[in-house]
Amino acid sequence: MPTSTTEHPLTSAEPKTGRQWKAPLPGGYAGPMRIAKSDSVAGLPAPLARSLVRLYGRTAAVPERAGGLLREHGFNDLDSVFAALEAGGYLEKAEVDSDGDVLWVTTILGNALAMASFGKPISRKTADRLVAAMLDRAREYNADSGRPLYVERLRLFGSYLDPSVDPLGDVDVELSLGMRTRDPKTIDAYTSASGRTFSTYIDRLFWPQKELVQILRNRSAALSITMEDIDHVTADSWVVYAITEDSGAAPPPASADP
Numbered sequence: 001m002p003t004s005t006t007e008h009p010l011t012s013a014e015p016k017t018g019r020q021w022k023a024p025l026p027g028g029y030a031g032p033m034r035i036a037k038s039d040s041v042a043g044l045p046a047p048l049a050r051s052l053v054r055l056y057g058r059t060a061a062v063p064e065r066a067g068g069l070l071r072e073h074g075f076n077d078l079d080s081v082f083a084a085l086e087a088g089g090y091l092e093k094a095e096v097d098s099d100g101d102v103l104w105v106t107t108i109l110g111n112a113l114a115m116a117s118f119g120k121p122i123s124r125k126t127a128d129r130l131v132a133a134m135l136d137r138a139r140e141y142n143a144d145s146g147r148p149l150y151v152e153r154l155r156l157f158g159s160y161l162d163p164s165v166d167p168l169g170d171v172d173v174e175l176s177l178g179m180r181t182r183d184p185k186t187i188d189a190y191t192s193a194s195g196r197t198f199s200t201y202i203d204r205l206f207w208p209q210k211e212l213v214q215i216l217r218n219r220s221a222a223l224s225i226t227m228e229d230i231d232h233v234t235a236d237s238w239v240v241y242a243i244t245e246d247s248g249a250a251p252p253p254a255s256a257d258p
Contacts, residue, residue, distance in 0.1 A: 037118045042088040044081065047118065048073050052081075053090055053110045057228040062101045068200035085110075106228075115158075115226050121167040122222045127160060130171060130223055131240065134216050138241050141215055145180070145250035148187050148208045151216075152176040152252075154241040157230050161238055170222045174230045174237065177212060178252055 035041070041049035052066050063078040075081055082104060085091040090110035094103045106114060122130075138151045158172035159165045181187065191207045198204040209227075217223045230237060243249050 035116050035118065041113065042081075042084040042090060044075070044084075045073070046116070048075075049085075049090070050113055050116050053085070053106050054114045054226070054228075056091060056104050057106050057111060057114050057226070061105075062097075062103060065202055068203050072199060111228055114228055115172060115224060117170040117172075117224050118221065120221075121169055122171075124163075124166040124168060127168050127171050127222070130220055131156070131160075133218065134173070134223060135241050137215055137218060139246055139248055141212065142243055142246060142249035146190075147212075148179065148181050148190050149177050149212050150180055150243060150249070150252050151212070151241065152178045152243055153239060154216075155230065155237040155239050157234050157237040161236055168222075170224045173216075173223060173225045175213065175216065175225050175227050177209070177227070178243075180250075180253060 035046050037045075037047055039046040044052065048069070051069060055061065055066050055069070063082050067078060070076070070078060070081060082091060082102075086093070086104075088109075089107055090113055091104045092107050094105040096102055135154070138154060141147060142150050153174075153176040155174040155176075156172065157174060159168050160171050187208060188204075191204055194207060194211070196207065198207065213225050213227075217225055243252065
């Protein structure tokens with residue numbers, strides 16, 4: 001565990017009093033944020049807004065990627081939702097595809113929202129225990145060659161890197177994953193074997209990824225896991241797991257890329 005760290009370039013924004021939470025726009029602002037579940041972000045419940053922007057962190061995509069998630073919570077006008085997120089500085093238009101559909105991607109502020117924490121503070125001792133247990137689950141997952149994905153790397157960032165911070169708001173974790181198979185039939189069979197039902201094709205398609213995050217978190221609200229590239233928001237991180245250093249992991253296929 002690191003004994004020292006440079007001053008972290010990110011700050012934790014405390015929620016303002018009232019139902020509508022607002023944060024400074026990009027340009028001097030950096031996250032992760034700490035907000036309450038009861039707060040409203042761009043007209044959406046804060047947990048829903050966080051879940052939504054997490055869908056747009058790695059690649060630009062059309063609003064329909066979040067269609068199932070929004071409709072599940074009673075938001076049917078996608079254009080209005082995305083206009084509000086754009087006005088709030090959380091999403092921006094990346095390009096317009098050949099069909100005329102707008103592709104959206106998160107801003108710096110949107111990245112911070114994606115990593116926002118709702119949990120109660122935890123002691124460093126508890127944080128250490130949660131990290132150790134998460135690493136055990138990562139090793140167990142990677143030992144199973146029947147999984148369609150594998151954990152490529154886990155990096156910690158944020159306040160956990162500073163040993164003088166106690167208690168902590170949560171433990172921020174970046175997950176980098178790879179695919180053991182790209183065969184649609186194999187992945188679909190794996191998803192079907194879960195016994196779950198899915199409201200949209202996208203939900204079904206991303207089930208293996210969602211399952212992996214759930215396994216690593218193990219229902220702990222104190223583990224904040226993102227697949228966003230944290231190099232965009234911080235220069236400070238600590239690699240706590242890499243499959244290349246795990247002798248018990250089922251080797252990824254030679255053609256696999258993270």
